[in-house]
Amino acid sequence: MDENNRTDRNILTKGLKQMGICLILMFMGPTLLHLSLSNDDKPLYIPLLIVSILLCIAAIVLLFIGINTIINSIFKKKK
Template sequence: MEQQHTKKRFLVQGIKYLAITLPLMFMGPIVINSSFKNPDHPLYYFVLSLGIFICITAMWLFYKGIQTLMKSLFGK
């Protein structure tokens, strides 16, 4: 039985996804919170939708990063 080795290309790509995710995980809630503090501002809906978009992007990149890491460790 042959031992499987880590695929380094997928490992590096997964770590890059997670490195991009980390600042977005903090930035999204901060942007949403700042929009809730200024509901009378004319750009309220734009800033709120931007914060929601950042949060959704962070969740997607986190999923993609974990999926890529698992692919590098156990995948085919």
């Protein structure tokens, strides 16, 4: 195997960290969304709803960024 086509472990570690954070957000976002939607008479309904939707969106974005980082660490050729 050519030395230029090896996996960059630093970038792979960065991608796996992003995927770990994404996993945490994947559980936190929907859980907070369920809590906020089941308590719509509470005073913190709107702020909690906004935060939970932002966490769900952040989980999706971080998923794509993490997958892209892992793919780049495996398949990018070093110059």
